Amino acid sequence: MCGIVGAVAQRNIVPVLLEGLKRLEYRGYDSCGIAVHAEGQLQRARSTQRVAELEKQLQAAHLQGFTGIAHTRWATHGAPATHNAHPHFSGLGKGNARIALVHNGIIENHDELRTELQAKGYVFESQTDTEVIAHLIDYLYAGDLFVAVQQAIQRLRGAYAIAVLCQQEPHRLIGARHGSPLVIGLGVNETFLASDALALAGTTDQIMYLEDGDVADLQLGKVWLADRYGQSVERPVHTVHVHTGAADLGPYRHYMQKEIFEQPRAVGDTLQDINSINAELFGDQAYQVFKTIDRVLILACGTSYYAGLTAKYWIESLARIPVNVEIASEYRYRDSVPDPRTLVVTISQSGETADTLAALKHARSLGMEHTLTICNVATSAMVRECKLAYITRAGVEIGVASTKAFTTQLTALFLLTLALAQVKEQLSAEQEADYLKSLRHLPTAIAAVLALEPQVIDWADRFASKENALFLGRGMHFPIAMEGALKLKEISYIHAEGYPAGELKHGPLALVTEAMPVVTIAPRDELLEKLKSNMEEVHARGGELYVFADADTRISSSEKIHVIRMPEHYGKLSPILHTVTLQLLAYHVACARGTDVDKPRNLAKSVTVE
Numbered sequence: 160m161c162g163i164v165g166a167v168a169q170r171n172i173v174p175v176l177l178e179g180l181k182r183l184e185y186r187g188y189d190s191c192g193i194a195v196h197a198e199g200q201l202q203r204a205r206s207t208q209r210v211a212e213l214e215k216q217l218q219a220a221h222l223q224g225f226t227g228i229a230h231t232r233w234a235t236h237g238a239p240a241t242h243n244a245h246p247h248f249s250g251l252g253k254g255n256a257r258i259a260l261v262h263n264g265i266i267e268n269h270d271e272l273r274t275e276l277q278a279k280g281y282v283f284e285s286q287t288d289t290e291v292i293a294h295l296i297d298y299l300y301a302g303d304l305f306v307a308v309q310q311a312i313q314r315l316r317g318a319y320a321i322a323v324l325c326q327q328e329p330h331r332l333i334g335a336r337h338g339s340p341l342v343i344g345l346g347v348n349e350t351f352l353a354s355d356a357l358a359l360a361g362t363t364d365q366i367m368y369l370e371d372g373d374v375a376d377l378q379l380g381k382v383w384l385a386d387r388y389g390q391s392v393e394r395p396v397h398t399v400h401v402h403t404g405a406a407d408l409g410p411y412r413h414y415m416q417k418e419i420f421e422q423p424r425a426v427g428d429t430l431q432d433i434n435s436i437n438a439e440l441f442g443d444q445a446y447q448v449f450k451t452i453d454r455v456l457i458l459a460c461g462t463s464y465y466a467g468l469t470a471k472y473w474i475e476s477l478a479r480i481p482v483n484v485e486i487a488s489e490y491r492y493r494d495s496v497p498d499p500r501t502l503v504v505t506i507s508q509s510g511e512t513a514d515t516l517a518a519l520k521h522a523r524s525l526g527m528e529h530t531l532t533i534c535n536v537a538t539s540a541m542v543r544e545c546k547l548a549y550i551t552r553a554g555v556e557i558g559v560a561s562t563k564a565f566t567t568q569l570t571a572l573f574l575l576t577l578a579l580a581q582v583k584e585q586l587s588a589e590q591e592a593d594y595l596k597s598l599r600h601l602p603t604a605i606a607a608v609l610a611l612e613p614q615v616i617d618w619a620d621r622f623a624s625k626e627n628a629l630f631l632g633r634g635m636h637f638p639i640a641m642e643g644a645l646k647l648k649e650i651s652y653i654h655a656e657g658y659p660a661g662e663l664k665h666g667p668l669a670l671v672t673e674a675m676p677v678v679t680i681a682p683r684d685e686l687l688e689k690l691k692s693n694m695e696e697v698h699a700r701g702g703e704l705y706v707f708a709d710a711d712t713r714i715s716s717s718e719k720i721h722v723i724r725m726p727e728h729y730g731k732l733s734p735i736l737h738t739v740t741l742q743l744l745a746y747h748v749a750c751a752r753g754t755d756v757d758k759p760r761n762l763a764k765s766v767t768v769e
């Protein structure tokens with residue numbers, strides 16, 4: 160999704176800005192642009208192509224400057240077109256542009272502001288909500304950019320992180336945030352700004368995280384901050400080592416495939432040689448918090464939400480604590496009944512998902528202060544805002560469709576289940592030892608599932624011509640069926656739905672024809688015989704079943720029942736293994752259909768707008 164980079168230096172900062180944009184590319188974008196102070200003017204280049212194209216454009220134009228801002232845009236208001244790409248300029252009517260601005264987020268009152276500014280004579284050249292901010296700052300400008308930005312943000316409703324340049328103040332860059340992340344990077348006699356510390360990796364590791372309402376004044380080698388009340392404020396400087404080493408594809412065709420195959424390592428790293436279960440794995444205060452709470456509320460979006468749904472089965476069954484799992488974008492606006500004795504768990508790969516962050520804040524505003532996050536980015540807003548945290552060690556995930564982030568989330572959630580069970584005196588020493596043994600063996604078990612890839616490729620060719628698919632699972636494999644369907648639709652664009660198999664006859668069975676492949680997760684668990692009855696319902700109506708069946712399930716292949724035999728049933732951790740085959744299926748179907756696997760249309764990696 161949208162990304163921001165900015166710099167004030169005494170050297171040409173165009174390479175720094177381009178490098179920052181390249182680091183943010185994996186998040187998904189549809190246009191990009193740069194503006195710099197050059198020869199006394201604000202000059203810009205914008206493109207609806209990749210950052211590499213923008214780079215060629217800049218080289219051809221010999222564009223250089225000491226102060227600049229850059230942006231990758233993921234369209235919300237206005238089509239992905241050059242005139243909608245950031246940076247936006249204002250002051251065009253007065254000769255050269257006076258203000259240049261980039262923005263992440265959404266301004267909700269942009270219509271009202273647009274009408275007001277048009278009445279003052281401003282002419283809009285884009286359909287974006289962003290352009291209103293540029294004109295508003297220009298309108299308010301009276302010789303001090305910092306003051307103009309402070310005044311302008313008083314008028315904005317919605318979420319924003321902005322970076323602003325003024326033609327009349329060539330060594331100054333102003334940043335402000337509310338609801339969207341923004342960090343300051345400190346160099347030697349130079350200062351930087353970005354929507355994510357990752358964009359500044361290799362440039363500086365000295366990072367300050369802005370708080371909501373902060374306005375930052377960046378000048379050569381110095382930064383001054385004001386908080387939401389306009390008071391001077393200091394934010395701590397962190398040394399941040401961002402792991403960027405994901406770029407090499409090695410023998411793989413796509414990052415998604417590489418990331419699927421990295422799962423034994425990612426899960427192993429997430430387990431960190433844990434030899435015993437204790438609450439402190441989740442933070443110093445975790446024991447006290449776990450002791451206090453008597454229910455769990457899980458908040459997340461998309462794939463992370465499915466991880467939460469799986470955890471509900473685990474936590475309720477093993478720790479005997481009631482669990483509610485909610486889609487963050489629903490919870491934040493729902494009139495729910497809060498209970499202060501709730502452990503609020505957010506799950507997020509990026510830790511910056513706007514809806515999940517807002518849901519977390521909403522829960523806290525309702526008096527629920529026991530917060531924990533399962534997150535893949537230690538420096539993210541989610542980790543900073545929660546009392547307790549467990550950092551998954553998936554490493555950077557480049558493919559937009561989440562794979563290793565999901566299985567590491569499940570791994571962490573299983574550890575959380577055990578820790579809660581222990582504190583609630585539901586876990587015997589023998590059970591603890593058994594589960595730890597299974598967890599330690601998990602990377603090897605995943606590797607055995609990955610070896611099934613050639614069989615999955617055979618199936619993928621048959622799926623390539625389909626336009627619809629159903630995914631069935633029962634019990635704790637039902638969320639995995641939904642995750643399998645999500646993966647398939649995201650990257651192959653085949654319409655897919657995940658259902659609890661028992662629901663089939665309550666509606667979706669009407670869809671079952673020869674043209675509808677029905678993917679079934681068949682673990683050898685206590686629901687197997689029930690699941691087999693559901694499969695019969697499909698079979699009797701001419702439906703074609705594609706079954707991932709554990710060993711010893713006695714499900715055999717026939718003309719319309721295709722079976723891939725999984726290894727031994729893996730008990731409570733079985734959802735993790737069944738996830739891997741569904742990832743492989745989605746991946747190879749997408750390859751067979753020739754889609755852009757790592758950057759599926761319309762999707763972004765980190766969803767920082769509502």
Ligand code: F6R
Pocket residue numbers: 460461462463464506507508509510511512515559560561562645649764765766
């Ligand atoms: C799907 C996918 C998304 C994310 C969702 C939440 O493959 O990746 O559904 O899971 O956007 O993102 P995070 O986990 O970063 O909060």
